[in-house]
Amino acid sequence: MNPGGRVVLCGQIAVYNTDLPYPPPLPEKTVRILEEKAIQRERYLVLTYKDEMDEAIAQLSEWLQQDKIKVKETIYEGLLSAPSAFVDMMIGKNIGKMLIRP
Secondary structure (H helix, E strand, O other): OOOOOEEEEOOOHHHOOOOOOOOOOOOHHHHHHHHHHOOEEEEOOHHHHHHHHHHHHHHHHHHHHOOOOOOOEEEEEOHHHHHHHHHHHHOOOOOOEEEEEO
8 A cells, every 4th residue: 555545444244243343453563554654444334425326326327338437247157057156256256246147
């Protein structure tokens, strides 16, 4: 990370049903690096921006149509591949959204 950078905390589902505080604690070495480089950890909650949702969807749709952003997907073929797709998603083998095409 560059000095003064920001890390967005999003999708912390792994700690939702645990006794860990939010944001989850970091190793001391990581804390020192964040402090030395003045890196901020900021939480992102989509509901904070609910009033801007329609505008954001319109802008993102436009960028998608103009190929200014790319959607990354991992696609498995056939319903019989669903168990493998699920396991692979859980171990992080996918890039982007995991999909199963019938």
